[in-house]
Amino acid sequence: MSTASPVVVTPGRRLGVEQEYEAGTGTYVRNGVIYSSILGTRTISTSSDEESDDAKATVSVERSNTKFAIPIIGSEILGRVVRMNPRAASVAIMMVGSTPCQEDFQGVVRVQDIRATEKDLVQMIESFRPGDIIRAEVISLGDQRSYYLATVKNEHGVVFAQSTDGNSMVPVSWEEMQDPKTLIVEKRKCAKTF
Numbered sequence: 563m564s565t566a567s568p569v570v571v572t573p574g575r576r577l578g579v580e581q582e583y584e585a586g587t588g589t590y591v592r593n594g595v596i597y598s599s600i601l602g603t604r605t606i607s608t609s610s611d612e613e614s615d616d617a618k619a620t621v622s623v624e625r626s627n628t629k630f631a632i633p634i635i636g637s638e639i640l641g642r643v644v645r646m647n648p649r650a651a652s653v654a655i656m657m658v659g660s661t662p663c664q665e666d667f668q669g670v671v672r673v674q675d676i677r678a679t680e681k682d683l684v685q686m687i688e689s690f691r692p693g694d695i696i697r698a699e700v701i702s703l704g705d706q707r708s709y710y711l712a713t714v715k716n717e718h719g720v721v722f723a724q725s726t727d728g729n730s731m732v733p734v735s736w737e738e739m740q741d742p743k744t745l746i747v748e749k750r751k752c753a754k755t756f
Contacts, residue, residue, distance in 0.1 A: 569603065569604045570602070570603055570604075571598040571601070571602065571603070571604045571623055572598065572601055573598055573599055573600060573601060574597055574598065575598040575604075576595060576596075576597055577589060577596045577597060577598055577604060577621045577623075578595075578596050578621050579594055579595055579596065580594045580595075580596065581594070582619070583596055583618055583619055583620065583621040584619070584620040584621070585620075586607075586620040586621055586623075587622045587623070587624070588600045588622055588623030588624060589621060589622060589623055596621055598623045599623070600623055601625070602623045602625045603623065603624050604621065604622075604623055605623075605624060606619050606620070606621050607619060608620075631657065631658035631659070631661035631662065631663045631664070632658065632667075633655060633658050633667055633669075633700045633709050635701065635702065635703065636699065636700065637658050637659060637699070637700045638658075638659060638697065638698070638699055638718075639653075639655050639656075639657060639658055639669065639697070639698055639699070639700060639709075639711065640655075640656050640657040640697055640721070641653035641654055641655045641656055641657075641669055641695070641696055641698065642654045642656060642693065642695055642696075643690045643691065643692050643693065643694045643695075643696060644692060645692060646687070646690060646691070646692060647686070648673070648686055649672065649673050649686070650670050650671060650672045650673065651670070651671045651686060651689075651690045652668065652669075652670055652708070653668070653669040653671060653696065653698070653711060654667075654668065654669075655667035655668065655669050668708040668709070669698070669700070669708055669709045669711040670704060670709070670710055670711065671690070671696070671698060671711045671712065671713060672710065673685075673686050675701065675711065675713065675714060676712075676713050676751055677689075677713075677714060677751065678714040688737075688750075688751075689719075689720075689749070689751040690720060690750065690751065691723065691748075691750070693723070693724060694720045694722070694750070695720070695721050695722035695723070696713065696718070696719060696720050696721065696753070697713075697717065697718050697719065697721050697753050698711040698712060698713045698718050698719075699711065699712050699713075699715065699718060713751055713753075716736070716753075716754040717753055717754045718753055719736075719751040719752050719753035719754075720733075720750040720751060720752050720753060721753045723739050723748070723750055725741035725744065725746060725748060726746075726748075727741060727743070727744055729741045729742070729743050729744065730742075731748065733750075733752040733753075734747065736751075736752050736754070737749060737750065737751060737752065738750065739752060
């Protein structure tokens with residue numbers, strides 16, 4: 563019989579101590595402390611056996627059926643450019659494949675990873691702008707803070723952008739987008755439309 567409401571826990575989360583609980587499935591004990599060993603839902607249940615008055619409740623973790631999006635090498639992502647400098651653009655990853663991210667992941671598109679050819683001629687400001695939504699591929703797990711992303715394939719690049727006037731833009735070539743209201747053209751590394 564469950565006595566506590568379920569709580570989502572991550573591996574390594576402290577669940578209780580051995581003096582109060584028995585360690586159940588999905589847990590491990592270290593120095594008398596019970597920890598979660600898997601990602602899932604914590605449940606605390608008591609024994610239905612009436613004879614054992616001094617029996618401890620059992621704490622366990624059950625795997626969740628929810629899909630979690632985690633970028634891996636080769637994953638296609640959808641993200642928002644949040645800031646830029648002449649050498650790289652920082653991207654907030656919003657989707658991995660077709661699964662929305664429940665946690666914030668950061669990515670970086672370096673200037674040499676924007677195009678496959680003429681890498682020395684690429685300028686960051688002519689490829690992306692803050693606020694652009696881009697499709698990219700994870701090429702490396704990068705450093706502790708960010709995944710390294712690339713837009714070298716034709717189907718990768720800007721999929722949605724707003725002009726300086728705030729209007730949605732449409733791609734007119736692989737390197738230009740146009741504001742349909744003002745007809746102003748801005749440089750972008752556009753994703754091939756499907």
